[in-house]
Amino acid sequence: MSxxxxxxxxxxxxxxxxxxxxxxxxxxxxxxxxxxxNRPEPPGQTTFAVGYTRVSSDMQLDGTSLEDQDKRIVxxxxxxxxxxxxxxxxxxxxGRNGKRPSFQRLKKLIREGRVQVLVVDRIDRIxxxxxxxxxxxxxxxxxxxxxVSLRExxxxxxxxxxxxxxxxxxxxxxYSDVLSQEIRNKRLMxxxxxxxxxxxxxxxxxxxxxxxxxxxxxxxxxxxGGPDQRGSYFRMAHPIESRAVQMMFDWYAEGRDSYADxxxxxxxxxxxxxxxxxxxxRTKGRVGVTPPGRFDADAVREIVSxxxxxxxxxxxxxxxxxxKFRQPREVFPGQGLHPALIDDFTFLKAQQIRKSRYAxxxxxxxxARAFPLSRLLVCAHRHGPLRTHSVxxxxxYMDKVxxxxxxxxxxxxxxxxxxxxxxxxxxxxxxxxxxWIRRTLAYLFFDEGETxxxxxxxxxxxxxxxxxxxxxxxxxxxxxxxxxxxxxxxAMQSLEVTAAPASQEALALLQNxxxxxxxxxxxxxxxxxxxxxxxxxxxxxxxxxxxxxPAFQPLHLRFALPGTHQPLRGPYPLP
Numbered sequence: 082m083s084x085x086x087x088x089x090x091x092x093x094x095x096x097x098x099x100x101x102x103x104x105x106x107x108x109x110x111x112x113x114x115x116x117x118x119n120r121p122e123p124p125g126q127t128t129f130a131v132g133y134t135r136v137s138s139d140m141q142l143d144g145t146s147l148e149d150q151d152k153r154i155v156x157x158x159x160x161x162x163x164x165x166x167x168x169x170x171x172x173x174x175x176g177r178n179g180k181r182p183s184f185q186r187l188k189k190l191i192r193e194g195r196v197q198v199l200v201v202d203r204i205d206r207i208x209x210x211x212x213x214x215x216x217x218x219x220x221x222x223x224x225x226x227x228x229v230s231l232r233e234x235x236x237x238x239x240x241x242x243x244x245x246x247x248x249x250x251x252x253x254x255x256y257s258d259v260l261s262q263e264i265r266n267k268r269l270m271x272x273x274x275x276x277x278x279x280x281x282x283x284x285x286x287x288x289x290x291x292x293x294x295x296x297x298x299x300x301x302x303x304x305x306g307g308p309d310q311r312g313s314y315f316r317m318a319h320p321i322e323s324r325a326v327q328m329m330f331d332w333y334a335e336g337r338d339s340y341a342d343x344x345x346x347x348x349x350x351x352x353x354x355x356x357x358x359x360x361x362x363r364t365k366g367r368v369g370v371t372p373p374g375r376f377d378a379d380a381v382r383e384i385v386s387x388x389x390x391x392x393x394x395x396x397x398x399x400x401x402x403x404x405k406f407r408q409p410r411e412v413f414p415g416q417g418l419h420p421a422l423i424d425d426f427t428f429l430k431a432q433q434i435r436k437s438r439y440a441x442x443x444x445x446x447x448x449a450r451a452f453p454l455s456r457l458l459v460c461a462h463r464h465g466p467l468r469t470h471s472v473x474x475x476x477x478y479m480d481k482v483x484x485x486x487x488x489x490x491x492x493x494x495x496x497x498x499x500x501x502x503x504x505x506x507x508x509x510x511x512x513x514x515x516x517w518i519r520r521t522l523a524y525l526f527f528d529e530g531e532t533x534x535x536x537x538x539x540x541x542x543x544x545x546x547x548x549x550x551x552x553x554x555x556x557x558x559x560x561x562x563x564x565x566x567x568x569x570x571x572a573m574q575s576l577e578v579t580a581a582p583a584s585q586e587a588l589a590l591l592q593n594x595x596x597x598x599x600x601x602x603x604x605x606x607x608x609x610x611x612x613x614x615x616x617x618x619x620x621x622x623x624x625x626x627x628x629x630x631p632a633f634q635p636l637h638l639r640f641a642l643p644g645t646h647q648p649l650r651g652p653y654p655l656p
Contacts, residue, residue, distance in 0.1 A: 130163040130198040133187055135171040135206045147172060150202040153231055158200060166195065173370060176209030179216075188217070191224045203232045265398055272396035275416025276315050277389065283365045284326040284390060284422055285316040296365050296373050297322060303354050315418035321352050323422050325362045326390055330423045333385050334430045336602065340378035340385070347376050386435065388412055391428050392421030433604045451603030452476065453501050454617065457610055460492050461620035467495070478619075495622055503624060504610070504617060509595035518591045537576055545569045 132154035136146045147170060158165050167190070169183040190196050199221065201207060208214040221228055268278060277285070286295045288311025290304045298305045303320060311317050325347060332338050332346060351359050364380055366373040388409075389395055394416075395409035415421070458467035460480045467478045476497035513521075545566065552562040590597040598606060610617075613633055618626035 128161070128163040128197050129166040129195065130158045130161075130200055131166050131187065131190060131196045132158065132168045132200045133170075133183070133206060134168070134202065135174055135176065135181070135184075137173070137175050150206070153202055154200050157229075157231055163198060166190075173368070176205060176207075177213075179208065179210060179213040188220060191220055191226055194224065196224070196226050198227045198229060200229045200231065202230075204230050269396055269398065269411075272394045272411065272413050275394055275414060275418045277394055277419055281365055281368065282316070282389065283384060284319055284322045285419055286319045286322075287311065288314065288317040295319075296368060297363065301360065301363075301373075303356065303358070314420065318420050318422060320354075321360060321362065322365070324352055326384060326422045329381055329384055330390070330427050330431055333381070333434065334427050336434050336604065340381040343381045343385075344376040344378055347381075385431050388428065389415075389419070390422045391415075391425055392417075392419065430604075433608055451607075452478070452497060453603050453606040453610065454478065454497075454504060455607055457607075457614060457617045458495075458500075459616045459618050461618050461625055462492065467492075467619065469497075470494075492619075493622065495619065499622065500619070500624070505595070505598050507624070507627075508610070508613070509598060511594055513591055513594075518588065521587075521591060538573065541569050541573050541576075 132151070134147050134150040134154070151168060151170075154168070155165065169187050171181040171183045174181040174184075187196075187199075191199075207217060218228075220226075271278070281295060286293070286298070286302070288309055290302075290307045290309050293299065293302070293305050295302070297319065301321065304310055328347060328350065329343055332343050333340075338346070347362050350362055352362055353359050362376070363373040364376055384390070387395070392415040394413045396411040396413065397409045398411075452469040455469055456466070458478055459465070460467060463480075465480060467480050470477045470479050478495040478497055478500060480492040548557070548562055548565045548569070551557045552559065557565075590600065598609075601609065613629060615628045615630060617624050618628070
């Protein structure tokens with residue numbers, strides 16, 4: 082006899098009968114029915130229930146998703162005879178975000194013991210992030226709160242319900258990961274093709290005036306309810322918001338206003354429409370979350386730093402966990418699918434002012450001090466950067482680390498005006514080569530510089546040669562040839578970079594660098610120095626060495642100490 086059969090009450094192996102398929106199926110159905118949670122409560126008992134609904138994006142708010150969820154949950158609670166304690170909603174909130182406002186309130190109610198039953202339309206309304214999902218389920222278990230999902234019909238307190246619940250939670254996260262990857266790829270391809278994201282952007286609208294849903298449409302936009310205006314554009318300029326964008330950039334690029342100053346001026350300004358109607362500028366807000374309202378410094382900063390207003394498209398993307406990058410990682414050409422509201426020069430000037438201000442306070446009431454040598458000066462002893470500092474009307478460059486070390490205060494505070502005058506004198510001694518001047522002037526008229534200039538000249542030369550051939554073959558008369566030749570020569574002369582009045586003014590400045598430096602704003606002067614030098618080494622109260630970029634090394638012999646012909650010395654000797 083085997084060891085198994087020798088035990089008391091053991092069932093002989095030969096008498097064991099495995100269950101058939103019908104009995105297994107019946108048992109599974111019994112287990113599943115135990116978890117449906119559809120049985121009404123016994124009479125005389127009051128059960129407090131809370132409903133929770135959510136949709137992921139602004140676009141879903143235009144449909145009936147939230148409304149449908151709400152109706153089904155309320156109808157189910159009434160059917161069970163429960164008391165609806167609260168209905169919490171998170172519109173336009175991703176399920177991967179565990180810090181949704183209503184979701185946080187729901188957890189607070191559960192911890193306070195004010196919820197007995199939580200009813201959701203689907204399990205994935207709770208979360209599409211498995212750790213967040215499991216943490217919430219554990220909170221329900223500890224608070225003895227019953228969870229009812231209408232679509233899946235699950236009571237998580239039963240073993241079978243727990244198994245199905247965890248599987249559905251994992252599948253929800255898997256689906257979210259796959260969907261997020263597809264959305265990231267789609268948005269990247271749209272950005273590369275010049276399309277803005279489908280969300281509402283201040284300054285632009287969809288142009289669907291006859292069926293407008295823009296927050297700044299009805300009772301605000303003069304085109305609301307009229308014929309569609311979009312045409313060939315994917316986005317068109319909003320007739321009121323686009324003016325606000327242009328005013329923001331123009332005011333900020335002047336260099337006298339802070340973000341708060343621009344916001345204040347914009348809130349006080351009035352926009353006059355073609356029919357004489359006057360309206361106040363306002364933000365676009367967020368659909369279903371924040372209504373349009375007044376501008377603040379943060380709103381101005383986001384707009385002034387955004388390159389989409391030059392006609393380009395940005396792409397920031399997100400990580401695999403769904404966390405969005407705050408700064409754009411790619412900037413693509415706009416492909417003409419939305420109009421540029423400002424020119425490149427105004428945008429670049431605004432960015433230079435932003436960088437020069439950094440974290441310093443700057444406003445009309447408290448203007449920031451300008452430092453043309455900012456982020457360029459280096460201490461000759463310890464090779465550390467010198468910082469800018471201002472006291473009242475006095476400006477200084479100082480080595481803070483050096484000042485903190487006792488017995489090692491080798492680098493005194495430098496008066497900014499004196500040091501800037503020395504650097505300005507050094508740079509003013511330069512004589513730019515003629516070829517460099519012509520190349521610089523070419524960029525006044527052509528984005529590609531001399532390359533485009535040479536291409537246009539070559540095209541005109543080929544036209545002249547073609548007309549010479551036609552004259553020799555007898556296809557045109559001598560009078561026609563002379564007329565065509567004169568037009569071609571006039572066009573060639575217009576391509577001479579020194580011919581236009583603007584070129585003459587620029588040529589005078591390039592041949593007289595001291596006059597050019599005197600005409601520059603402090604931010605522009607700083608941009609010029611940073612384009613020339615990687616660093617300026619100082620010792621005591623004077624510069625002792627310059628480090629130039631490789632492109633400007635042919636000019637290194639011209640950099641000399643003020644009033645002498647000796648090249649600058651230092652730890653960064655020029656070749």
